[in-house]
Amino acid sequence: MTRLLLVRHGQASFGAENYDALSPLGHEQALVLGRSLAARGIKPALVIRGTMRRHEETLSGILEGLGSPVPLVQDPGWNEFDFQHVVEIHRPSYRDRAAMMGELALSDRPDRAFQQVFDAATLRWSSGRFDAEYAESFTAFRTRVAAALSEITTSLTDHRDILAVSSGGPIAMAASLITAGPDFPAALWASFNRVTVNTGVTKILSGRSGLSLSTFNEHTHVESDQRLLTYR
Structure with a gap:
């Protein structure tokens, strides 16, 4: 039986000019994960990443922690949906x-305030009732990820x-x-996405x-240091 490990990127720079760059903590999270994988004897035969900067920087930290190079493939099918665009359609002032x-x-809690707006915005987007308003509809996003997952499934045979x-x-x-x-x-x-x-x-x-x-969403590698446990 073969395994696919899907890793969410490290903490990005929310509120900064360039959100796509990892924060210093994000770089640390990636390195910690790589070291954790190495300690467990996990060495992937192939690594794949989306084409966003936060994906590249996260993989760089993981590979540093693993301590050995691994063949790389880039696939934009694993890129995040444009959440800023989705939020702005819902809240134009943003x-x-x-x-x-x-x-x-x-x-009092800007992170929670944004999460409330984000939840409402993605609920509208994913409803399918306003597809024409978005550059990438939820249906198109689902199709894109399904194709990327199918491509990886083929790669798992090798x-x-x-x-x-x-x-x-x-x-x-x-x-x-x-699952469904x-x-x-x-x-x-x-x-799934919320947590x-x-x-x-x-x-x-x-x-x-x-x-x-x-x-x-297994994350025992960051649970020993609450500073490393972040959701956004």
């Missing part, structure tokens, strides 16, 4: 980053273990597709009966 940060700063670095949205989508099929309820995706931890690891097994979800 097209002005300064205005967004100013509004969030009025809350490589026993594959590690792929992606984002919370695509990983939640892959988990939804595997292509017609899964959008609420299932949302429930993904930075550098959390989702293990998918590939056998004669196809793909099965073994573990979702």
